[in-house]
Amino acid sequence: MRTHHCNQLHHSNIGETVTLIGWVNSNRDHGGVSFIDLRDREGMTQCVFRPEENSAAAELAKSLRSEDMIQVTGKVEERPEVDGVSTVNPDMATGSIEVSATELNIINKSEVLPFQLDKELSNEDMRMKYRYLDLRRTRMTRNLRLRHRITKSTRDFLDEDGFCEIETPILSKSTPEGARDFLVPSRMHPGSFYALPQAPQQYKQLLMCGGIEKYFQIARCFRDEDLRADRQPEFSQIDIESSFVNPDDMHALVEGLLGRVFKDTLDAEIPASFDRMTWHDAMNTYGSDKPDRRFGYELKDLTEELKECEFRVFSGAVANGGVVKAFNAKGFAGATQGQIEKLTQTAIEAGSKGLAYIQVRDEDRSTWRSPFVKRMTDAEVEALREKLDIEPGDLILFGAGEWETVCEVLGRIRLCCADLQEVLKDNDELNFLWVTEFPLLGYDEEEDKWNAVHHPFTRPIPEDVPKLIEASKADLEDESQRYAGLRAQAYDVVLNGYELGGGSIRIHEAELQSAMFTALGVTEEEKESMFGHILEAFKYGAPPHGGIALGLDRLAMLVCGESSIREVIAFPKNNKGMDIMSASPAKVDPLQLRDLRIQSTVKEKTPESV
Template sequence: MAESMRGLSRTHRCTEVSKANIGETVTVMGWVQKRRNLGSLIFVDLRDRSGLLQIVFDENDIGTDGFDKAGKLRSEFVIAVVGKVEARSGAVNENMATGGIEIRATELRVLSEAETPPFPIEEESNTKEDLRLKYRYLDLRRPDLQRNLIMRSNVATLTRQFLAEEGFLEIETPMLTKSTPEGARDYLVPSRVHPGNFYALPQSPQLFKQLLMCSGYDRYFQIVKCFRDEDLRADRQPEFTQIDIELSFVDVDDVIAVNERLLQKMFKETIGIDVQLPIRRMTYAEAMDRFGSDKPDLRFGMELKNVSDVVKDCGFAVFTGALEKGGSVRGINADGQGAMPRKKIDALVEFAKGFGAKGLAYLAINEDGTYKSSFAKFMTEEQLDTLVTAMQGKPGDLLLFAADEDDIVFDVLGNLRLEIARSLDLLDKNVYNFLWVTEFPLLEYSKEQGRYVAKHHPFTMPMEEDLDLLDTEPGKVRAKAYDIVLNGTEIGGGSVRIFQNHIQEKMFEVLGFSKEDAYDRFGFLLNAFKYGVPPHAGLAYGLDRLVMLMAKEDSIRDVIAFPKVKDASCLMTDAPNIVEEKQLEELGIEISEEVVEAAAESTEE
């Protein structure tokens, strides 16, 4: 039978009790982690979000009824304990913050009993994730997850404090907006009041924060939910949180400077890491050329080398064929991996094929300086020596090469270097390597749509020196865009925005929008631009990804209270789910038979 708290008031959280409190009477409350009955004494580890505290029940102190009650405690019972703080009578536990003290109980109340949980409430649980997510309210009791969410709260609080001190105003923007399909797929919300019409949940507050700059608010921020209906992966969710920032009368350097100070404060005060300023910058072109990625991980080397000129006259058709088609031949040097078994090399070849490679050429340098290679018979000894020199190869190294269109070569080798680094345990989570990647392409060509599309969004400012290329070579135009990368993960990105009408109109023209199309999609923003718009720029962080890296986790699900799984469903609440026919009728929505049948088949599976 659960008891009342009446007359009791908690005086301390578990780890707020220390040796300084010895001799004092305190009241603590929390969950029973475990109970040990030694006959004359009962020991209980009490847990709350701060940590663990040992409680000692002695019949001489708590009485027969209290002692009997303590003997019936089970894991996850919620209890209140009044008692005196004493130095620990047994061995000191150096692994606990409260390992040198204990509470000798004088009163016990069982506030809530608990069934046996479906899995142990413990750190670094080995329980399958699906089961933990079904009982997420229990999973969230685990100390490691609680530390993650406390860290997330601290990051959000520090961000608010810092930006307020820098003159930013926190302003909310709407959740129900207009669909502007130029990016990821929208989540749509049907309107009952306007039958047949839909709101969209925001993919970002982009247009609204630009309107706030038009309205003269100068510096805006918001920690805001955003939504994208896209396939999930470890660092992606259908709903996610952004730290959204916009500033007026600034250029690239101004935005970078304020965000560097924010990151420095955030990492120092949250996890004690000193971020050295200024953070290194690298252009998109250099990042792709050296690392095959626009978010390179700089914790290790293994840089790409362009050996196209070295192999252009060799007899290996895979290399020469790629060059004849306008592609390139590039390689990476897996330092010290020359003795890698053929089975592992074959696995790397299959891995490369997953990123579009037709194959992967390799050359192992034996300790005696001889070569073992998949293509040596097509090249002279001199050509092989020249290639090895170009790759800075030495005895014991493994050289891996991709030959194809540049985009494929970059994708293959960029991912291959990461795969090898993972297998060699080169990705140290205790190292925090920041990088600004700048001067992204403004546009990329979509074969599917048969036109150029914006790499970021249609309001990104081109580099001034590239404006003339919009008419002649739009694919070569660089953007005043920048991403902040941490350990190979993009944690934020932004750009300087277009604020001049003639440039915005030219941008829409290049994207294939007629003036009517542009106004139909973005008219409210374009109309606002007619009334005086300041130069402005901004950036948005993925809060979930940022905290994931700070907490040294591999998935953002471990830093989100109630995450979705890969099919965007919630195992705990069973969302999404069907709704009553009456609700659909009010919205004028009818579910097709095909959808009903597909849903039934999915449920059966």
């Protein structure tokens, strides 16, 4: 239906008769001559309808409006000068030519649009409702095409390295892996349910048991959890597993993969190898296990300096076995009351009771604005000056209490300060980092049990393997200390404060895997019913193996320069997990429920009940 796309014609095509098809992007009438910018996914070409070329077509062109789908035939001409002024449009790739139209065929008329496609729309629900219109915008087309190039680059790189792409089941088994499962009832087995996979974790390990050695998949994953800007109930990940590898092998593989992706998509060169930092150091220095290192504001420990401070928030925390930490938000002493309140609210939401701070207005401490600085000795103040490099104009922010909580609180405040000060505005740096040696297990006080920090198949570092087994047998009064300090052979790759992906070396022995399940409170009966298949597989010479999963949506978001993964997914759910366009989730016919032997307990709301 066309000879060229709308971004293809240039000076070399002048004199050719061509046919284009696309949407009317704009229609301008200049003295009976219509100038139409015709758009397809590749770009735009100006088409000119003159009465002397075809009076009927010129008259019909006057009736065209935005998003009418039309087919145009005409001759490619150089854009003329008008009154000695060039009409070339340097902002268009085809701006030096135009198509002098001789034929016009209206393929499909468009009704008045619910919103303009050439302007940004703040109402995201409106964009989601008319997503098929939203996708016509240049920004969205670019994002989806970049995403395609990411997946193509990934497949090419892994194929060249000997990896085999293998699909794993979508209808799976519900097992406790960290998030809530989406369940699918089975009609043929009433009362039984499949689960949509949170990840292909067990299947890819079973592929290693099957001797595949190198597996990957652009895998669809499903988690029934609360949403945010970089989370969806269904998402895609670049899933990789390999036999006979150590963490260094996996790091090198992912560094090479990401190097290829950024070169192929953005023509950007990234470091051949990334810095590495342990989880403890990342938390201690930046207050985050996915630190953004593009700016300073590093956390400093002041426990020793303030352990006897008259300000009881500090000294009391130390007396109870806690720490005092702070960071210097350089040049932010002029923070407004509203900004201080926002920082305080951030601290409270992160688990603090409030926010202690000092606004350093001058060298003289008497000018410092703070609710507690008058209760500090000269020696304590001088210790702060030295350790935090305090100068006039700085804002010092404190945290006191249990180490991990203090780190997390200050980490959140650190990011909030950077946002308020716009320290990363126009920053196009790509800062990659490996975070390693995560805790193997985390204690949940409310449930009085231990949970896997990554997942139950993560292998402890070699020196902690016997500690895991010994700890499971120890007789302890304080259960919260049983597995404290055990480290995992786990690693996350981080870019600019976002976790791009996480992985680990896996457990491949049935005995060690059983010990891990015991640590997680899984009974012998539950081990057999939920994990019997993988424990059995490990008994038959399972090879050592490891892997990683990279979040494809998040990677695409960062490559495209977006702040939400919804901008790189063709048909995403909104922040309530709904597809507004198709109105799902939705109720189903009672006959469908009957066939599944399911009865809904949700009562319909009546005017009286409302």
